[in-house]
Amino acid sequence: MAFQMSKLAARVSLSKSVGFISSAGNRCPSHLNFISRLAHRSFHALRGSASIKVLPSPGVLRKADRWEKVSTASKSLHSQSGGAVKPNRATRVIVSAVGVSAAVLACLSTSTLHAMNARPDLNLDSESSDWKEAKKKLCSMDKEKRRDMYRVDFIPLEKIPVWSPSGVSSHEPRYKVNEELNKKISVFTGDITRLEIDAITNAANKTLLGGGGVDGAIHRGAGPLLRKECATLNGCETGEAKITGAYGLPAKYVIHTVGPIVYDSVGESEEQALTNCYYNCLHTATKNHLRTVAFPCISTGVYGYPPDQAVEVALRTVREYLEQNPEKMDRVIFCVFLKSDKELYEKMLPAYFPRGSPPKSKL
Ligand code: APR
Numbered sequence: 001m002a003f004q005m006s007k008l009a010a011r012v013s014l015s016k017s018v019g020f021i022s023s024a025g026n027r028c029p030s031h032l033n034f035i036s037r038l039a040h041r042s043f044h045a046l047r048g049s050a051s052i053k054v055l056p057s058p059g060v061l062r063k064a065d066r067w068e069k070v071s072t073a074s075k076s077l078h079s080q081s082g083g084a085v086k087p088n089r090a091t092r093v094i095v096s097a098v099g100v101s102a103a104v105l106a107c108l109s110t111s112t113l114h115a116m117n118a119r120p121d122l123n124l125d126s127e128s129s130d131w132k133e134a135k136k137k138l139c140s141m142d143k144e145k146r147r148d149m150y151r152v153d154f155i156p157l158e159k160i161p162v163w164s165p166s167g168v169s170s171h172e173p174r175y176k177v178n179e180e181l182n183k184k185i186s187v188f189t190g191d192i193t194r195l196e197i198d199a200i201t202n203a204a205n206k207t208l209l210g211g212g213g214v215d216g217a218i219h220r221g222a223g224p225l226l227r228k229e230c231a232t233l234n235g236c237e238t239g240e241a242k243i244t245g246a247y248g249l250p251a252k253y254v255i256h257t258v259g260p261i262v263y264d265s266v267g268e269s270e271e272q273a274l275t276n277c278y279y280n281c282l283h284t285a286t287k288n289h290l291r292t293v294a295f296p297c298i299s300t301g302v303y304g305y306p307p308d309q310a311v312e313v314a315l316r317t318v319r320e321y322l323e324q325n326p327e328k329m330d331r332v333i334f335c336v337f338l339k340s341d342k343e344l345y346e347k348m349l350p351a352y353f354p355r356g357s358p359p360k361s362k363l
Contacts, residue, residue, distance in 0.1 A: 124149060124223045124248045131225040135245035139252070151248030152221045154196040155188075157292055160333060163187050165350050173354035174316075181322050182353050184331055188294065189342050192335040193221035196250035198290035199243070200335075201281045203298045204256040206235050208242065214296040214337070223248040230256070239276030241284045253290060255281045259299025266309050274299055274310060278317035286328040294333035297341050311344045315352035 122137055123129050138146060147154070163185045192200045192214060202218045205211050208230040210219040219226055229244045233256075236242050241257045257280060260273035277298050285293045295314065299305035318332050336342045 122149060124151065124225060127224045127228070129225060131228040131245070131247075134225055134247065135229070138245060138247070147250075149248060150250050151223055152193055152250065154250035155190075155194045156196045157331065160186050160188050160195070160331075162331075163349060163353070165355055166346055171348065171351035174351050175319055175323075175354060177354050177356045178323075179356060180326060181319070182355060184322060184329060185318075185349070185353050186331060186333040187342065187345050187349070188333050188335045189339075190335070190337070191217065192294055192296050192337075193217050193249055193251075195294050195333065195335065197292040197294055197331070197333065198251065199253040199255050199285050199288075199293045200246070200249070200251040201241075201293065201295045201298070202254050202256045203296050203301070203303075204236060204258055206237065206258050208233055208236050208256055211302075213301045218249070218254060221249045222246055222254065226254065239273040239280065241277070241280035243284050243288060251294075253288065255284050255293070257281050257298065259303050259305065262299070262304040262306070266306065270305065271309075271313060274305060274313045275317050278314055279321060282318070282321045282325075282329070282332075286325060291328070291330040292333070293329070293331070294335045296335050296337065300341070307341055307344055311341075311348050315345075315348055319352045 122134050204215050225247045233242050236258050238258045241255050243253050243255050246254050257277040259277050260270040262270050300307040300310045334345050
């Protein structure tokens with residue numbers, strides 16, 4: 001954690017000190033823009049008002065020769081003036097400043113430039129950042145670049161095994177064996193905020209502005225921009241689902257849903273509401289072409305839904321959805337946090353996702 005924090009702190013201090021360089025390295029960072037503008041201005045000073053495009057556009061400059069182009073440009077400032085106008089003292093100061101800055105840049109080691117390039121100009125820790133801009137940039141990054149922005153440790157999908165029964169189930173199968181669907185199911189015990197997948201589901205409340213439990217963990221991991229985006233969604237009704245970016249989380253998106261609150265016992269309306277949560281989250285995922293989704297045990301914490309009844313709603317809804325949309329989803333992960341929930345899923349999964357009997361040995 002200390003390493004993560006020092007890395008994060010380094011990332012923050014570095015981005016503050018030298019300006020931001022786009023992650024793709026294809027945009028002039030702010031300090032190079034400044035130097036090129038300075039060189040441009042000093043060229044005007046040398047040549048009077050004639051406006052000639054001297055400097056390479058601050059568009060795509062390869063990092064390796066970036067400083068060279070700037071220093072060439074500053075040299076050409078002088079040569080192109082052809083002595084037409086004797087530079088006055090102020091201009092001499094400007095041109096030498098450009099030269100010095102270009103030299104400083106040249107001294108930056110490639111690894112520092114590379115490290116600076118690796119740091120997309122995003123600050124996910126600040127309330128004042130623009131959530132729309134951050135969300136757009138994160139969506140356009142490849143996985144390697146995005147991993148530099150995670151605010152928590154991550155677990156890649158390939159580290160989450162497909163579920164396989166650990167013993168003989170005491171429950172009669174409620175569905176036919178379908179090995180294609182069985183390959184889409186995982187049970188993960190741990191913190192849902194770590195999962196590097198397309199979308200994690202949040203067991204939120206109607207405000208969508210954060211809370212305790214898994215809701216609190218997701219907002220803490222994502223950072224302040226998640227709440228800023230949620231605040232634009234006008235809340236969420238029980239059973240509904242709304243999607244946002246995931247910001248500092250390894251997941252690409254968060255699908256927020258509000259489970260039913262159970263006061264005494266589970267009635268038809270509570271069961272239907274919980275079914276709607278799972279169905280609408282899956283539907284929101286496939287509508288956004290997301291193929292890997294994780295669910296916490298919605299409503300079974302603060303909201304008091306008995307876990308042994310909730311597990312049947314979760315497994316039935318996911319099984320029905322996958323039967324109707326087998327090609328739209330690659331993996332559904334039941335993320336359990338409590339040992340008791342893990343045991344419940346292990347016990348009930350064979351009834352909803354029965355395995356074929358293993359081939360009889362020929363011996
Ligand atoms: N990762 C995965 N599961 C988690 C995590 C986590 N980091 N933290 C808690 N859980 C589990 C809990 O153990 C429980 O099994 O999520 C399940 C849902 O519990 P809650 O988070 O309490 O959610 P819920 O019962 O739906 O109540 C929602 O609680 O946190 C507030 O703002 C939230 O008001 C909303 C209410």
